[in-house]
Amino acid sequence: MLKYIIKRVILAILTIWLVATLTFFLMHAVPGGPFVAEKSISPQAIEALNKKFGMDKSLPEQYMTYMFGSRNEETGKIEGGVIRGDFSLSLKQRGFTVSRIITTKFPVSAKVGGLAILLALVVGIPLGSIAALNRGKWADNVILVFTTCGIAFPSFVVCTVTMYLFSMKLGILPSGGLDLGTSYILPVFSLAFYPMAYITRLMRSSMLDVVGQDYMRTAKAKGLSQSVCLFKHALRNAILPVVTYLGPMIAGTLSGSFIVEKIFRIPGLGGQFVSSITNRDYTVIMGTTIFYAALVIVMILLVDILYKLIDPRIELK
Amino acid sequence: MKRILACLLAVMMLASLLAACSPAAKNDGKTLTVQLGPNPETLDPALNSAVDGGNMLLFAYDCLLNIDEKNNVVAGAAEKWETSADGLTWTFTLRDGLKWSDGSALTAEDFVYSWKRVVDPKTAAPYGETVLGMVKGYADAANGNLDALDVKAADAKTLVVTLDHPCAYFDKLAAFATLSPVQKATIEANGDEWATKPETYICNGPFYIEKWVPSSYILFTKNPNYRDAGRVKLDHIKCLLIEDSNAAYAAFTSGEAQMIKDVPTAEIKGFLENKNPEFFIDTILGTYYISLNDQKEPFTNPKVRQALSLAIDRNYVAGTLMDGTYIAAPNFMGPGIADWDGSNFYDNANGGKPYIDVDDHAGNVAKAKALLAEAGYPNGEGLPTITYSTNDAGYHKVVAQYLQQAWKELGINLDVKVVEWASFTPLRRAGDYEISRNGWVMDYNDPSNMLELFISTNGNNDGKFNNAQYDELMAKAAAETDPKTRFGYMHQAEDILMAEAGCIPVAYYTDFYLQSAKITGSWHSPYGYWYFMYADIAD
Numbered sequence: 001m002l003k004y005i006i007k008r009v010i011l012a013i014l015t016i017w018l019v020a021t022l023t024f025f026l027m028h029a030v031p032g033g034p035f036v037a038e039k040s041i042s043p044q045a046i047e048a049l050n051k052k053f054g055m056d057k058s059l060p061e062q063y064m065t066y067m068f069g070s071r072n073e074e075t076g077k078i079e080g081g082v083i084r085g086d087f088s089l090s091l092k093q094r095g096f097t098v099s100r101i102i103t104t105k106f107p108v109s110a111k112v113g114g115l116a117i118l119l120a121l122v123v124g125i126p127l128g129s130i131a132a133l134n135r136g137k138w139a140d141n142v143i144l145v146f147t148t149c150g151i152a153f154p155s156f157v158v159c160t161v162t163m164y165l166f167s168m169k170l171g172i173l174p175s176g177g178l179d180l181g182t183s184y185i186l187p188v189f190s191l192a193f194y195p196m197a198y199i200t201r202l203m204r205s206s207m208l209d210v211v212g213q214d215y216m217r218t219a220k221a222k223g224l225s226q227s228v229c230l231f232k233h234a235l236r237n238a239i240l241p242v243v244t245y246l247g248p249m250i251a252g253t254l255s256g257s258f259i260v261e262k263i264f265r266i267p268g269l270g271g272q273f274v275s276s277i278t279n280r281d282y283t284v285i286m287g288t289t290i291f292y293a294a295l296v297i298v299m300i301l302l303v304d305i306l307y308k309l310i311d312p313r314i315e316l317k
Numbered sequence: 318m319k320r321i322l323a324c325l326l327a328v329m330m331l332a333s334l335l336a337a338c339s340p341a342a343k344n345d346g347k348t349l350t351v352q353l354g355p356n357p358e359t360l361d362p363a364l365n366s367a368v369d370g371g372n373m374l375l376f377a378y379d380c381l382l383n384i385d386e387k388n389n390v391v392a393g394a395a396e397k398w399e400t401s402a403d404g405l406t407w408t409f410t411l412r413d414g415l416k417w418s419d420g421s422a423l424t425a426e427d428f429v430y431s432w433k434r435v436v437d438p439k440t441a442a443p444y445g446e447t448v449l450g451m452v453k454g455y456a457d458a459a460n461g462n463l464d465a466l467d468v469k470a471a472d473a474k475t476l477v478v479t480l481d482h483p484c485a486y487f488d489k490l491a492a493f494a495t496l497s498p499v500q501k502a503t504i505e506a507n508g509d510e511w512a513t514k515p516e517t518y519i520c521n522g523p524f525y526i527e528k529w530v531p532s533s534y535i536l537f538t539k540n541p542n543y544r545d546a547g548r549v550k551l552d553h554i555k556c557l558l559i560e561d562s563n564a565a566y567a568a569f570t571s572g573e574a575q576m577i578k579d580v581p582t583a584e585i586k587g588f589l590e591n592k593n594p595e596f597f598i599d600t601i602l603g604t605y606y607i608s609l610n611d612q613k614e615p616f617t618n619p620k621v622r623q624a625l626s627l628a629i630d631r632n633y634v635a636g637t638l639m640d641g642t643y644i645a646a647p648n649f650m651g652p653g654i655a656d657w658d659g660s661n662f663y664d665n666a667n668g669g670k671p672y673i674d675v676d677d678h679a680g681n682v683a684k685a686k687a688l689l690a691e692a693g694y695p696n697g698e699g700l701p702t703i704t705y706s707t708n709d710a711g712y713h714k715v716v717a718q719y720l721q722q723a724w725k726e727l728g729i730n731l732d733v734k735v736v737e738w739a740s741f742t743p744l745r746r747a748g749d750y751e752i753s754r755n756g757w758v759m760d761y762n763d764p765s766n767m768l769e770l771f772i773s774t775n776g777n778n779d780g781k782f783n784n785a786q787y788d789e790l791m792a793k794a795a796a797e798t799d800p801k802t803r804f805g806y807m808h809q810a811e812d813i814l815m816a817e818a819g820c821i822p823v824a825y826y827t828d829f830y831l832q833s834a835k836i837t838g839s840w841h842s843p844y845g846y847w848y849f850m851y852a853d854i855a856d
Contacts, residue, residue: 032739267532
């Protein structure tokens with residue numbers, strides 16, 4: 001197991017390096033730059049900015065500096081370089097370090113995303129099980145309609161409809177921001193709706209599969225109660241596909257959704273990521289990309305380990 | 318194992334719930350909540366170049382001079398100011414007892430430091446040349462020799478600025494947010510980071526920043542050390558940092574915000590039909606225009622440019638396509654720009670007659686066809702397919718589609734190329750286009766701020782308009798101290814620009830916004846700023 005983890009960590013570092021390098025050269029290949037504006041600033045000012053942030057150097061030089069550190073020349077920053085976890089300064093939000101942007105915005109996205117994951121799991125797993133155990137009956141049909149809606153409706157529709165209904169028409173929930181406890185309800189629901197429906201479906205099909213297995217029949221024949229059969233034998237096996245889905249889902253949800261964050265005015269990292277691309281804020285693009293890549297890799301690794309814990313038959317190689 | 322997992326899950330749920338229910342930031346007293354734009358890129362006066370950032374700087378800073386509700390230059394941190402007879406020496410006398418928001422004394426030396434900082438190449442301030450380019454020693458200072466900049470503190474209360482050449486509107490620049498005073502000690506201790514944290518954000522205006530949650534809100538609180546604190550009635554101004562106009566609208570309708578700047582365009586028709594008393598359209602000093610690449614055939618021919626300009630039905634574009642949120646533009650310089658005697662530059666242009674008769678579209682089209690024939694392209698024959706470049710925001714795409722239709726009448730085929738914003742500006746700047754959307758909102762109320770865009774050497778001359786006579790007139794205007802003669806030159810310059818169709822003015826910008834009737838004592842300036850500093854709010 002330990003050997004497996006070490007191997008995965010080395011692979012992870014290589015992957016992150018590859019992602020960082022590709023992103024670095026791709027983003028510079030796109031036309032535009034961080035210092036463009038509708039009103040052009042004087043060539044002198046552009047020159048001064050380029051010099052300050054080292055953008056007058058060749059691309060490979062910039063890459064080496066970004067990766068391995070140095071510069072400063074009166075806080076054009078960089079210093080330690082990515083290799084030492086220093087993401088330097090934002091080029092657009094002057095005065096903010098990229099690390100500060102990530103550490104203030106990620107917790108916001110993670111809090112909303114974490115609640116959404118909980119909601120998706122707490123509702124999705126039982127709902128899927130209920131649908132499977134009542135296959136073909138009215139409860140199954142109702143749940144089927146619900147999950148179809150959840151998968152078919154894009155998140156911006158869910159956001160707009162719930163906001164229109166609960167904050168503009170009924171006036172019982174805030175329309176945005178995260179100032180109040182109740183502010184979390186709409187964005188969390190909007191964010192959870194799709195994974196909730198997806199988990200329900202996954203759970204339903206795998207539960208149906210498990211319930212029909214021989215060992216379940218044996219358990220029932222031995223006279224075990226319905227609840228013991230269900231919780232001890234069926235659920236544990238049926239949940240595996242959900243766990244597989246969990247890794248990418250957690251990474252995706254924690255990192256924040258651009259659309260949900262924009263509509264509900266959540267100061268999260270998802271919105272920041274997208275705006276950094278449209279603004280060509282190179283250092284923020286790099287910082288958030290590396291951070292996301294690491295998050296996804298860690299989540300997938302954790303899920304693989306969780307797999308082993310849930311089903312001891314699985315071997316990690 | 319299961320038990321551990323269950324416990325872990327329970328703890329996580331509890332923690333998340335507790336976190337979610339943490340109390341909101343409380344703001345006691347009279348609070349006005351407004352939306353003026355998304356998260357500002359910077360609130361450092363020297364680094365800001367955006368309108369929304371500039372608006373917030375107005376809350377936090379008091380420049381030497383201010384602009385009042387009638388758009389006049391009035392005393393600010395300086396109680397009086399004088400200009401020498403040759404227009405080169407400007408002397409500002411500061412008020413007694415000026416203080417920073419931290420209570421320490423503010424002197425003329427602070428202005429000297431702040432202005433030199435704007436010029437310092439290490440600051441890399443985008444507006445440095447615009448606001449201080451005319452000061453003696455600017456070129457040297459911009460290369461790093463800051464002492465060369467002729468801005469001096471004669472004593473603690475007197476600031477003397479010597480210009481290289483006369484600048485009739487230097488008083489307006491002294492009221493420009495870029496030239497706000499900033500505190501040397503704070504900046505030296507904190508670097509660029511000073512303007513990102515409320516605790517180091519020392520200012521001298523009516524409000525200071527109490528809290529800034531990036532991308533969420535900025536809470537401004539009344540500054541007790543402000544020179545005119547008695548005039549400030551609000552305890553707080555809370556700026557919601559919303560990017561999406563629908564989200565802003567939701568905040569307004571739910572009562573959370575009392576004023577929003579970004580109104581969804583889909584709602585405008587409804588507001589106008591229902592005569593919504595909270596919906597306002599105010600003109601601002603700016604023009605939506607089309608740049609033609611004057612270095613590419615067939616746009617090298619002024620007759621072709623004229624024809625393209627005349628074929629546009631400006632009333633239809635502004636009134637119908639843009640839902641009446643723009644005003645049809647017969648001239649390049651729009652209404653509201655002051656002439657030498659305080660009258661309207663617009664009214665006096667072209668001998669008091671608009672350059673283009675926007676009410677006679679049929680006549681204009683006939684003229685356009687004749688011009689095109691004279692240029693050697695009767696019915697558009699012989700003209701290649703032309704490409705129109707624009708970014709996708711606001712009404713840009715709708716206008717592009719309209720132009721396809723309008724120029725088709727002249728027999729011209731138009732391709733529309735929609736370019737992503739960050740790539741669009743460099744493309745236009747590099748001259749890598751044929752025809753392109755363009756626009757300019759004035760920084761200060763002087764015609765030169767817009768007319769200089771067409772000087773052959775200007776960095777913003779996207780169409781590469783090159784006319785020796787035009788350049789000469791603008792140079793004369795820059796050197797002239799007599800206001801009447803100076804403005805005369807600028808009128809002549811606009812005559813040339815319009816006769817040559819150096820650009821195609823389409824419409825004048827407006828700000829359209831929602832503001833609750835409960836807000837009193839605020840005003841909206843034609844620069845696109847909202848003055849809420851002295852506002853009050855009814856219960």
